[in-house]
Amino acid sequence: MNTPASFNVATDIVVFTIRADTLNVLLIERAGQPFKGSWALPGGFLNNDEGLDQCAARELAEETGVGDVYLEQLASFGDPGRDPRGGVVSVAYFALVPADEHALRAASDAASARWFAFDDLPELAFDHAVILHAAHARLKAKLDYSTIAFCLLPAEFTLSNLQTVYEIIKAETLDKRNFRKWVLALDVLQETGEKRVEGAHRPAMLYREKNPGTIKIIR
Amino acid sequence: MNTPASFNVATDIVVFTIRADTLNVLLIERAGQPFKGSWALPGGFLNNDEGLDQCAARELAEETGVGDVYLEQLASFGDPGRDPRGGVVSVAYFALVPADEHALRAASDAASARWFAFDDLPELAFDHAVILHAAHARLKAKLDYSTIAFCLLPAEFTLSNLQTVYEIIKAETLDKRNFRKWVLALDVLQETGEKRVEGAHRPAMLYREKNPGTIKIIR
DNA sequence: ACAAAAGTGTTTCAAATACACCCATGT
DNA sequence: ACATGGGTGTATTTGAAACACTTTTGT
Numbered sequence: 001m002n003t004p005a006s007f008n009v010a011t012d013i014v015v016f017t018i019r020a021d022t023l024n025v026l027l028i029e030r031a032g033q034p035f036k037g038s039w040a041l042p043g044g045f046l047n048n049d050e051g052l053d054q055c056a057a058r059e060l061a062e063e064t065g066v067g068d069v070y071l072e073q074l075a076s077f078g079d080p081g082r083d084p085r086g087g088v089v090s091v092a093y094f095a096l097v098p099a100d101e102h103a104l105r106a107a108s109d110a111a112s113a114r115w116f117a118f119d120d121l122p123e124l125a126f127d128h129a130v131i132l133h134a135a136h137a138r139l140k141a142k143l144d145y146s147t148i149a150f151c152l153l154p155a156e157f158t159l160s161n162l163q164t165v166y167e168i169i170k171a172e173t174l175d176k177r178n179f180r181k182w183v184l185a186l187d188v189l190q191e192t193g194e195k196r197v198e199g200a201h202r203p204a205m206l207y208r209e210k211n212p213g214t215i216k217i218i219r
Numbered sequence: 220m221n222t223p224a225s226f227n228v229a230t231d232i233v234v235f236t237i238r239a240d241t242l243n244v245l246l247i248e249r250a251g252q253p254f255k256g257s258w259a260l261p262g263g264f265l266n267n268d269e270g271l272d273q274c275a276a277r278e279l280a281e282e283t284g285v286g287d288v289y290l291e292q293l294a295s296f297g298d299p300g301r302d303p304r305g306g307v308v309s310v311a312y313f314a315l316v317p318a319d320e321h322a323l324r325a326a327s328d329a330a331s332a333r334w335f336a337f338d339d340l341p342e343l344a345f346d347h348a349v350i351l352h353a354a355h356a357r358l359k360a361k362l363d364y365s366t367i368a369f370c371l372l373p374a375e376f377t378l379s380n381l382q383t384v385y386e387i388i389k390a391e392t393l394d395k396r397n398f399r400k401w402v403l404a405l406d407v408l409q410e411t412g413e414k415r416v417e418g419a420h421r422p423a424m425l426y427r428e429k430n431p432g433t434i435k436i437i438r
Numbered sequence: 439a440c441a442a443a444a445g446t447g448t449t450t451c452a453a454a455t456a457c458a459c460c461c462a463t464g465t
Numbered sequence: 466a467c468a469t470g471g472g473t474g475t476a477t478t479t480g481a482a483a484c485a486c487t488t489t490t491g492t
Contacts, residue, residue: 004264006225009297009308045223048306052297076295076310078228078271087267089228089308091295160444177446178482201443202489379471396473397455404453420470421462 007078010090011056012043012128014074014135015066016118017097018152023118023168025132026097026104028063034084035125041132042113043090056093064104064113070096070151070215074135082127090126094135096151099161140169147188147216150209156192158204159183188216226297229309230275231262231347233293233354234285235337236316237371242337242387244351245316247282253303254344260351261332262309275312283332289315289370289434293354301346309345313354315370318380359388366407366435369428375411377423378402407435 015026027039044059046052053071061067071093078089104113116122124132142148149165163179183189190210195203234245246258263278265271271292280286290312297308335341337355340348361367368384382398402408409429414422 004227004229005267007228007265007308008223009226009228010223046226046297046308048224049299051299052295052308055297073294075292076271078265078274078310080268080270089226089265089271089310091297091308158444175483176444177484180445181447182481197490199443200441200491202445204444377471394456395471396457399472400474401454416463418470419464419468421472423471 005087007087007089008085009046009052010043010088011046011052011059012041012090012092012131013056013060013071014041014092014094014132015060015064015069015097016094016135016139016152017101017115018099018165018168019115021164021168024115025118025121026064026066026113027116027122027124028113030125038125039116039122040125041092041128046091052091053093056091056095060095066095066097066101066104069098070148070213074131074138077127077131079127090131092131092135094138096139096148098154099152099165100154143169145218147186147209147214147218150188151213151215155212156194156196156206156208158196158206160204162207186216186218188214224306226306226308227304228265228271229262229307230265230271230278231260231309231311231350232275232279232290233260233311233313233351234279234283234288234316235313235354235358235371236320236334237318237384237387238334240383240387243334244337244340245283245285245332246335246341246343247332249344257344258335258341259344260311260347265310271310272312275310275314279314285314285316285320288317289367289432293350293357296346296350298346309350311350311354313357315358315367317373318371318384319373362388364437366405366428366433366437369407370432370434374431375413375415375425375427377415377425379423381426405435405437 017024017026026042028042030036030038030040042060042063044063046055050058052073056071057067074092074094076089076091080086082088082090118136121132139148143166149162149169152165153161159180162183163174163176166179167173188210189207192206192208194206196206197203236243236245245261247261249255249257249259261279261282262275263282265274269277272290275290293311293313295308295310299305301307301309343351358367362385368381368388371384372380378399381402382393382395385398386392407429408426411425411427413425415425416422
């Protein structure tokens with residue numbers, strides 16, 4: 001048997017958040033070749049002494065300042081020619097950032113990092129459009145069988161906030177009474193006892209997760 | 220920015236089949252170092268001119284003679300130290316082989332290929348035990364929301380055959396009438412009109428998939 | 439008083455579950 | 466005739482879906 005081919009292994013991260021009642025994705029403008037000036041997913045190359053999850057978390061922090069968020073491996077992409085430099089295999093991740101943490105940073109090989117509305121995206125470098133849509137499909141599917149959507153909200157939120165997250169991602173309206181019945185029956189929320197006054201209407205009860213950061217698989 | 224580290228990228232494949240009413244996994248005995256003589260998942264290194272799926276299919280055919288089966292990417296594993304040679308990232312796949320195709324071949328770097336009962340496995344090389352259990356979890360979960368189980372049966376099969384597959388993988392018994400009602404309501408099966416005589420009892424109607432090889436997502 | 443979002447129950451329908459007997463065949 | 470797995474229907478329970486009005490606040 002001959003010696004195996006060498007590759008650079010990268011991680012690319014699809015970072016979702018909710019901003020102004022729309023689903024947003026974090027993109028960086030590429031500072032170097034190839035695709036200089038194009039928008040791309042944040043990410044970068046794997047080092048010898050780190051694992052894949054670690055690499056994704058590190059690149060995300062370095063390039064965008066986003067840290068300590070939900071991060072899950074999505075899939076790997078290795079078609080020859082997906083990177084014009086050749087020999088690059090990418091392990092894609094997706095991340096969920098709470099709706100209130102939008103402070104971004106640009107650094108190292110990323111000229112700038114910006115949020116884009118999911119349904120108004122620019123042309124993307126490499127095969128990143130494919131990766132992005134795979135991530136969206138996964139997110140949408142996971143709403144139905146996990147409590148992953150909670151990661152898109154701050155620690156305290158109203159049931160209406162939560163319902164809005166579901167409605168945005170599923171792109172359909174939900175019945176308020178049925179939604180509340182369903183989510184409360186999951187037995188993962190507790191009332192804080194506090195209310196949030198916000199505008200000229202009745203204040204809403206604030207809730208928090210019983211086990212913050214724990215994703216529950218439903219059914 | 221410094222130049223990125225180099226890796227060898229491998230695919231490892233968890234091949235499931237049903238034999239003698241048990242779930243079986245295909246393992247190869249390693250012919251070379253490291254872990255020479257240990258049992259491991261079939262798989263091998265990615266070439267420069269092929270995609271990941273292609274690599275998995277090729278390695279499977281080369282090492283075991285298994286070809287033209289259901290093959291799906293599972294996840295990637297890249298912890299430093301998962302391979303004592305260092306710098307090896309593995310993209311894991313899982314495959315499903317119909318219950319009647321068990322002809323195996325040993326070749327190249329695999330001394331021999333053998334089926335093992337899933338609940339009587341030997342010690343495995345590398346992190347292959349972790350990969351294998353991830354594959355099993357995925358298979359089990361996918362039974363509930365897809366018609367993937369059909370890939371474990373030959374083209375023509377009885378409803379009892381199918382029920383047995385579900386019972387083996389889910390490790391629970393199912394009600395015969397409810398199972399048949401459910402599977403027929405999926406509207407993916409058609410009667411062949413033929414019956415299979417097998418032993419001292421009433422012959423069973425044979426069915427086939429309406430769209431062979433098409434995995435339907437349920438719900 | 440009005441606008442705007444919060445909060446709250448019941449009825450209807452569909453799907454999942456529980457459950458027991460007769461049928462066709464080989465020996 | 467008997468042993469073996471194949472084949473079939475109904476009643477019950479459970480969860481999902483449809484649906485409208487009252488409450489609390491700010492202006």
